[in-house]
Each structure stands twice: as structure tokens, then as C-alpha cells.
Amino acid sequence: MADIPVEHGLLVSVIMFSIGLIGLLVRRNIIFMLLSIEIMFNAAGLAFIVGSTRWIQPDGQVMFMFILAMAAAEVAIGLALVLAIYRGFNTLDADRASRMQG
Amino acid sequence: MLELLWLVVALPLSGFVILATLGRRLPRAVATVIGVGSVGLSAALVIGTGLEFLSSVQSSASFTQHLWTWFQVGRFEASVALRLDALSLVMIFVVTFVGFLIHLYSSEFMADDEGYSRFFAYMNLFVASMLLLVLGENLLLLYLGWEGVGLCSYLLIGFWYRDPANGSAARKAFIVTRIGDTAMAIALFILVYQFGTLSIPRILERAPEVYAVGSGIAVAIAALLLGGAVGKSAQLPLQTWLPDAMAGPTPVSALIHAATMVTAGVYLIARMHTVFELAPVVQMMVAVIGTATMIISGFSALTQHDIKRVLAYSTIGQIGYMFLGLGVGAYAAAMFHFMTHAFFKALLFLGAGVLIMCLHHEHDMFKMGGMRKYFPVTFWTFLIGGGALAAVPLVTAGFYSKDAILWYTWSSDKGNGWLWLFGLIGAFITALYTFRMIFITFFGRAKAKPNHSPGMRTQLPLVVLAVLSVVAGFVYLPETMGHFTPFADLLHTVVPAVPMEHVAFSTELQFQIGTALVPLLGILLAYLMYIREPWAAKNLAKDRPRAGIYRFWQSGWGFDWVYDRLFVRPYYYAARVNRRDVIDALYTLLARITQGLNILLGWSQTGRVRTYAAGIALGVVVMIAIMVFA
Numbered sequence: 211m212a213d214i215p216v217e218h219g220l221l222v223s224v225i226m227f228s229i230g231l232i233g234l235l236v237r238r239n240i241i242f243m244l245l246s247i248e249i250m251f252n253a254a255g256l257a258f259i260v261g262s263t264r265w266i267q268p269d270g271q272v273m274f275m276f277i278l279a280m281a282a283a284e285v286a287i288g289l290a291l292v293l294a295i296y297r298g299f300n301t302l303d304a305d306r307a308s309r310m311q312g
Numbered sequence: 313m314l315e316l317l318w319l320v321v322a323l324p325l326s327g328f329v330i331l332a333t334l335g336r337r338l339p340r341a342v343a344t345v346i347g348v349g350s351v352g353l354s355a356a357l358v359i360g361t362g363l364e365f366l367s368s369v370q371s372s373a374s375f376t377q378h379l380w381t382w383f384q385v386g387r388f389e390a391s392v393a394l395r396l397d398a399l400s401l402v403m404i405f406v407v408t409f410v411g412f413l414i415h416l417y418s419s420e421f422m423a424d425d426e427g428y429s430r431f432f433a434y435m436n437l438f439v440a441s442m443l444l445l446v447l448g449e450n451l452l453l454l455y456l457g458w459e460g461v462g463l464c465s466y467l468l469i470g471f472w473y474r475d476p477a478n479g480s481a482a483r484k485a486f487i488v489t490r491i492g493d494t495a496m497a498i499a500l501f502i503l504v505y506q507f508g509t510l511s512i513p514r515i516l517e518r519a520p521e522v523y524a525v526g527s528g529i530a531v532a533i534a535a536l537l538l539g540g541a542v543g544k545s546a547q548l549p550l551q552t553w554l555p556d557a558m559a560g561p562t563p564v565s566a567l568i569h570a571a572t573m574v575t576a577g578v579y580l581i582a583r584m585h586t587v588f589e590l591a592p593v594v595q596m597m598v599a600v601i602g603t604a605t606m607i608i609s610g611f612s613a614l615t616q617h618d619i620k621r622v623l624a625y626s627t628i629g630q631i632g633y634m635f636l637g638l639g640v641g642a643y644a645a646a647m648f649h650f651m652t653h654a655f656f657k658a659l660l661f662l663g664a665g666v667l668i669m670c671l672h673h674e675h676d677m678f679k680m681g682g683m684r685k686y687f688p689v690t691f692w693t694f695l696i697g698g699g700a701l702a703a704v705p706l707v708t709a710g711f712y713s714k715d716a717i718l719w720y721t722w723s724s725d726k727g728n729g730w731l732w733l734f735g736l737i738g739a740f741i742t743a744l745y746t747f748r749m750i751f752i753t754f755f756g757r758a759k760a761k762p763n764h765s766p767g768m769r770t771q772l773p774l775v776v777l778a779v780l781s782v783v784a785g786f787v788y789l790p791e792t793m794g795h796f797t798p799f800a801d802l803l804h805t806v807v808p809a810v811p812m813e814h815v816a817f818s819t820e821l822q823f824q825i826g827t828a829l830v831p832l833l834g835i836l837l838a839y840l841m842y843i844r845e846p847w848a849a850k851n852l853a854k855d856r857p858r859a860g861i862y863r864f865w866q867s868g869w870g871f872d873w874v875y876d877r878l879f880v881r882p883y884y885y886a887a888r889v890n891r892r893d894v895i896d897a898l899y900t901l902l903a904r905i906t907q908g909l910n911i912l913l914g915w916s917q918t919g920r921v922r923t924y925a926a927g928i929a930l931g932v933v934v935m936i937a938i939m940v941f942a
Contacts, residue, residue: 235926243921308919 219260226253240295240302244288251281313364316357317377317394320404321447323354324440328433335429347432348415351439355408362401366802373397373805374513376449387508393449395512399806402647402799403446403579406654410571411439413773417662418563420769421669425561431471435567438464442572446579451500451510454580458496458544461573462489468568469560481559488553492543496580499536502529516586523590534591537584538598545577545631548605552871554628555612558620558675562665565620569627570658575650578634582643585807589641595726599639603734606632608869610741614748615866618675619664622749625868626701627657629742633717636735640727642720643807644800648788649713651799652700655784656710659697659777666690666770667753670762677749682758689771691754693778698750700781702743702835705828709785714739715827716788722823725811736830743834751842792821 226249233246255274262270292302299307327350331343338346365375374397382390396404415435422431441464445457463486470482500510506522506529507515523530541547546554554574558565568574581588581598588595606629613625630653637646667683667690668675684691700710718739722732788799800809864870916927 231929235922235929238922304921307921310917310919 216260216264219263220257223253223257223260226250226256238303238305240292240304243304244285244292247288248281248285251277313360314368314375314396315377317361317375317396317447318379320354320357320361320408321394321440321443323350323357324436324443326350327436328440331429331433331436335433338429340423340428343429343432344419347429347436348412348419350436351408351412351415354439354443355412358401358404358408361396362405365396365401378449382452388504390450390452390510392453394447395449396447397806398802399579399582399647400446402651402803403575404443406651407439407442407446407571410654410658410777411435411442411567413776414563414566414571414658414662415439417566417665417770417773418561420767421563421665422561427471431468431561434464434467434471435564438468438567438572442576445576448512450512451503451515454512454583455496455500458540458576459493461544461576462486462493465489465557465568465573468564469557471560471564475559478559481556485553485557488550489543492540492550492577495536495543496540499533499540502533502536512583516584519586519590525590526592527590530587530590531594534584534588534594535597537580537587538594538601541577541580542601543577544580545574545635546628547577547601547631547635548608549871551605551609551628552868552875555621555624555868558618558624562620562661562668565624566658566661566665569623569661570654574627574631575634575654578631578638578646578650581635581638582647582807585638585643588638589808592726595639595641597639599636599721599727599731602632602635602637602639603731603738604632605629606636606738607734607741610738610745611865612868613745614741615862617678617866619667619677619680619749619753620661620675622677622745623657623660623664626660626742626746627653629738630657630701632738633714633735636721636731637717640721640724640731640810641808642717642724642810644788644803644809645713645716645720647803647807648799649717652709652713652781652784655777656697656700656708656781659693659774659781660701662770662774662777663690663694663697666766666774669770670764670766671760672763674760677752679759680753681756681760682754683762684754685758686762687766690766690774693774694754695750696778696781698746700785702746703739703827703831704835705831707782709781709783711828711831712785712788712790715790715824718827719790719820719823720810720812723810723812723815723820736827739827740830740834743831744838747835747838748842751838755843790820790824792817792824 230246230248230250230253233249234243237243237246255277258270258273258277260270262268295307296302301307327346330346331338335343374395376393376395378391378393380392382392384390415432418431418435422428425431438461441457441460443457445454445461448454448457466482466486469485470479472478503515504510507518509515519530543550557568560568588598609625609628609632613622613629616622616625630649634646634649634653637643637649666687667680670687671680674680696708700708703711703714705711718732718735721727721735722729786796789796867873
């Protein structure tokens with residue numbers, strides 16, 4: 211484990227975060243947007259793990275547990291919203307659910 | 313009994329509250345009982361407390377009733393406390409007693425008016441405010457009463473509000489007196505700043521220690537207080553509101569002139585006499601203003617056609633006499649004149665009110681004439697009141713009070729011969745215009761027929777006031793006539809006696825004979841001009857220059873004209889120019905900018921989740937960049 215340099219772990223994390231962010235901005239399907247958000251969560255979690263291994267501190271691992279719990283909660287609400295939007299608009303296109311424009 | 317002092321104020325006040333809240337639903341009889349009864353009970357209480365005060369309290373003492381603390385800010389504390397001493401006792405006696413008679417009279421005068429209960433509500437509030445003004449232990453309560461009186465005068469002068477002229481007269485009274493009130497408020501601020509308290513006895517006690525005689529700040533305070541007094545008491549140069557105040561119902565005029573409102577200024581100066589003694593310049597000014605007002609108003613009264621306006625100008629003049637008395641340090645004499653004036657002026661107004669009421673609201677004297685036959689009681693009482701106003705010697709109260717003021721004007725250290733001479737001229741004019749009014753109204757050929765005769769409730773107050781207009785003079789007899797002076801002795805427990813050297817008995821007698829003869833001369837001239845040769849007066853004002861002077865006097869020496877050009881029109885002009893409101897433009901601009909920003913930000917609200925996410929991402933990038941590179 212200790213062979214992997216910190217930079218590599220962080221690089222993977224940055225790549226994952228970028229993929230998630232680009233996915234979020236590019237995809238119009240709400241389900242895929244949720245998936246992208248999950249990827250970003252995991253990127254952040256990976257960064258925490260890498261940090262905690264580097265400095266041999268348990269805090270980062272604890273944070274990862276929090277992120278997991280939060281992601282689970284977020285998905286529960288997110289999917290509920292997806293169902294509600296589908297019922298209301300008969301579509302999963304996020305751009306068409308734009309009735310709140312100013 | 314003394315502990316019931318608070319009820320003296322509370323009774324009329326509760327009368328106001330009841331009438332103001334339930335007035336419309338109460339039958340007239342009940343409204344009358346509440347309106348008249350509250351003031352009547354108050355008057356009875358004053359007599360009770362007054363007798364006890366006189367018998368139990370020793371000289372130079374006073375009775376203070378602390379009710380509650382109004383508010384407290386830092387070291388400054390304003391308490392609601394009433395203070396009874398000789399000065400306020402005289403005032404509350406006159407206010408409640410004359411006020412009660414006027415209320416009684418009004419119950420008949422206003423009987424057919426649709427605003428009956430509203431009228432009595434205002435009248436009760438008027439009396440309550442005036443009582444608070446004179447009983448207040450500190451200047452803040454005095455000021456509360458002062459403003460209350462101003463408010464009630466506004467409400468009552470404009471009582472018949474359907475006529476716009478009445479409304480503008482009410483506004484004029486309110487605004488002109490407000491000028492004086494502002495000066496007075498500034499004086500109060502200075503006093504608070506200097507003494508940390510507004511309690512009258514404490515200020516009067518400490519003022520001589522703090523200020524030297526004639527020191528700048530004392531002069532400023534006295535001058536500002538004088539400004540307030542001048543506004544309320546309708547003296548030069550703020551006298552213009554009083555003649556117009558005749559727009560109100562006649563009992564209101566009687567109340568304003570006799571018991572409440574205009575005498576407030578006299579009371580204020582007498583109450584704060586220590587401050588005025590510390591500012592001799594201002595005290596001299598009080599005397600000069602009084603004298604000038606008296607002369608100017610006298611000539612105006614000579615030329616009026618409206619009977620109420622004659623009386624209004626005569627009030628301005630008589631208050632001028634009181635100011636003259638105050639100015640020369642004859643406080644007791646001034647208060648004495650205040651009391652007798654309250655009796656005979658209320659009598660005159662109520663008498664004039666009878667004529668007005670029974671002659672279809674006719675105010676013009678020249679359309680009356682010969683009223684002696686139709687209104688015998690009114691005629692005789694009016695004659696007594698007029699005699700007192702003109703100071704007919706020996707038999708009227710007005711003679712004794714006016715004589716006291718004129719005598720002290722000459723003999724006091726602060727008085728001088730010029731003031732005395734003008735006072736005497738004023739007395740002559742007073743007699744002339746008073747009897748001009750009486751002769752025109754009651755003598756000669758009748759030009760109108762009354763539609764009904766006055767009832768009991770209007771005649772009774774007239775008789776009582778007529779008796780008082782004679783009897784009240786005997787409480788302060790000069791040295792030449794027995795030197796019976798319980799009134800002055802009572803007041804000298806509060807205000808100082810007149811500073812003067814001893815003058816020979818015969819000198820005083822000579823002066824008195826002079827003061828006694830002058831009004832008689834005036835009456836004689838009025839008789840010659842308006843009874844013997846009725847055309848003489850008309851011819852006098854026919855020719856060119858004299859007709860101009862006549863009109864000049866009739867319009868009150870052009871004060872209204874000057875003020876109109878100097879203040880009212882420029883103000884209207886500025887208002888017209890500024891119709892679009894220059895200053896408001898700044899705030900409109902502010903609103904416009906906000907609105908623009910709102911539209912701008914509104915565009916960013918696309919409703920698309922992805923734009924928001926992009927915005928957040930961009931924001932994060934910017935923030936990180938700032939944190940990293942800055």
C-alpha cells in the first residue's frame with residue numbers, strides 16, 4: 211500500500227471529480243446527473259483516504275464514513291425527487307423542469 | 313380634601329374620554345350632564361381644595377401631589393406631579409369656574425348643533441389641558457398642557473369644519489402659535505441641559521445661583537420663553553391668529569379669551585418670574601410688547617364691524633395690559649387683571665353670543681342696533697361687562713385691576729412715564745371702542761328682529777359673571793381706598809411684591825383720579841360720536857386719507873398682509889416650484905437602481921439546474937483561485 215505515491219491517489223481523485231462535474235454539466239437526464247454527483251462524492255472520499263494514509267491519521271477515514279452516509283441519504287431524497295419530477299413533467303430532462311426561472 | 317387635587321384635572325379629562333368614545337350614542341341630556349357636570353364638579357372641588365389650602369397652609373407654602381413617574385432617561389426624570397400654590401390656585405379657580413359657566417351656557421347655545429357631544433368633548437379636553445398647564449409641577453407637564461390647549465383651540469376654532477374659511481382660521485391659529493411653541497421648546501431644552509431637571513420650583517430656586525443678572529444664557533432663556541408666551545397670548549408680533557379665531561362658536565371664543573389658552577402666556581411669565589428678573593432686558597421687552605400691542609389692537613378694535621372681532625382685539629389689548637404689569641414686576645396686579653378680565657370678557661362674549669344666537673348668526677354690529685328693548689338682561693349685564701372693560705371708576709372690577717397696573721407702571725423701579733402714558737392712552741381707546749360697540753349694538757333704531765328670546769341657561773351665567781365683574785374688584789383695593797389687599801397678599805407668597813420706593817399718598821390719589829377720568833372721557837367721546845351725532849363717525853372716515861387709515865386699522869395694521877407677502881406666498885411659491893419634489897428625486901434614483909439590479913439578477917434565474925451547478929463550480933474555482941493566489 212505504501213508504495214503508491216500520494217500524487218497518484220490525488221490525481222485519480224481529481225480526474226474522478228472532473229468526470230463527475232463535466233457529467234453533471236453536460237447530461238440532461240436527471241438520473242445521470244445524480245450518478246455524476248455520486249462520482250464527485252467518491253472523488254472527495256478518495257482524497258480523504260489518501261490524505262489519512264499519508265499522515266496516518268484516522269480522521270480522513272471517519273470523514274469517508276460520513277460521506278458514505280450522506281451519499282446514501284442524498285440518493286434517497288434525490289430518487290424521490292426524480293419520481294416526483296417524472297410524474298409532474300413526464301420527462302427526466304432537467305432543462306424542461308425550469309418553471310422557476312426569474 | 314387636598315389629596316383630591318388630581319380629580320380637578322381627571323374629571324374634565326374623563327368627561328372628554330366618555331364623550332369622545334360614546335358621545336354619538338348618548339342622548340343629548342346625558343351628554344350635557346357629563347360635559348357640563350364634569351367641569352362643574354371640578355369647579356366645586358377647586359373651591360373645596362382652595363378653602364382648605366388657604367386655611368391650612370401657611371404663607372409661602374405650596375402643596376405638591378406626586379402621582380407617578382412619567383419616564384426616566386439617565387439622570388433626567390419626568391414626574392407627573394401637580395403643584396398647588398397661590399398662583400395656580402387663582403388660575404384653576406378662574407379656569408374651572410368661568411369654564412363651568414361657559415359650559416352651562418353652551419348647553420343652550422349649541423342645543424341644535426349636530427356635533428353636540430363632539431363640542432363638549434373638545435371643551436372638556438380644553439379645560440383639562442389648561443388645568444394641567446397651570447397645575448403641572450414641572451415644565452414638561454406644563455408643555456403637555458400647553459400643546460393640548462393649542463390642539464383644542466384648533467379643533468374648536470374649526471368646529472364648523474364644513475366651511476373652508478373656518479378650517480383655514482383654525483390652521484392659522486395652530487401654525488402661528490406653533491411658532492411661539494417652538495421657541496418655548498428650545499427654552500426647555502436649554503433648561504434641561506443646564507439644570508438637569510424641569511421641575512419648576514427647583515429651577516426657580518437654583519437659577520439665581522447659576523446665572524448672574526443679565527447673563528447671556530438667562531437672557532436667551534427668558535427671551536425664548538417670552539416667544540412662547542407671545543404666541544399663545546396673541547401679542548405682537550404673533551397676534552394675527554386671534555381675530556381670525558372668531559370663526560369658532562361663540563362659547564369657544566369666550567373660553568379661549570377668558571379662561572383658557574390666551575392667558576397661558578401670562579401665567580408662564582408669572583410662573584417663571586425669577587428667570588425674567590434675571591434678564592432685565594427681556595422683562596423690559598415684555599412691558600414694551602404689551603404696551604405696543606395694546607395701542608395697536610385698540611385702534612383696530614375701533615374700526616371693526618364684527619362684534620366678536622371688537623372683543624377679540626380688546627382681549628389682545630387687555631392681555632397687553634397684563635404683559636405691561638408683568639414687565640414692570642407687578643405680578644400680583646397682572647394676575648388680578650387676568651382674573652377680572654376673565655370674568656368680564658367671558659361675560660361680554662357670552663352676551664354677544666346671545667345676540668348672535670337670536671339674530672340668525674348675525675355678527676355685524678351695524679345690522680343690530682336698538683337691542684336694548686329685546687334683550688334687557690343681556691343689555692344690562694353687557695353694560696356691566698363693557699363698563700368693566702372700559703374701567704369705569706369705583707363700581708367695576710376692571711377699574712381696580714387696570715388702575716393697579718397703571719399705578720405700578722409709573723411707580724415701579726422698572727416702569728417709567730412713557731409706558732404709563734401709553735397705558736393711559738390705551739385705557740382711553742379701550743373705553744372709546746367698548747362704548748362704541750355698546751352704543752351701536754344696543755341703542756338707536758333696531759335693524760333686526762330676534763327670532764326667539766334667550767333661555768335660562770344662557771341668562772344665568774351672564775348674571776353670575778356680571779356680579780363677579782363688579783365684586784371681584786374689591787379683593788385688591790389700592791392704598792388710597794382702604795388698602796384692603798387679600799388677593800395681593802395671597803399672590804405675594806409666590807411672586808415678589810413690586811419693587812418701588814414709597815410714594816406719597818397724595819401722588820397716588822392724583823394718579824388715580826387721572827386713571828378714573830380717562831375712561832369717562834372715552835365714554836363721553838363715544839356718546840358724542842355714536843349717539844348725539846351718529847353721522848359724525850361716518851363722515852370722519854369718508855375722505856381719502858382718513859378712509860385709508862380706517863381700512864388700515866380695520867385690517868389689523870396690515871400684519872396679515874405683510875405676513876402673507878413675507879411668509880405665506882413665498883411658501884406657496886416654493887411648494888409650487890418644488891411640486892416634483894427635488895429631494896425626493898434622490899430616493900427615486902435609489903429605487904430605480906435597485907430595480908435595475910433586480911432585473912439584472914432576474915436574468916440569472918434561468919430555472920435550469922445545470923446553469924446553477926455551473927455557476928457554483930465557477931464560483932468555487934474563483935474562490936479557490938483567490939485563496940491560492942492572493
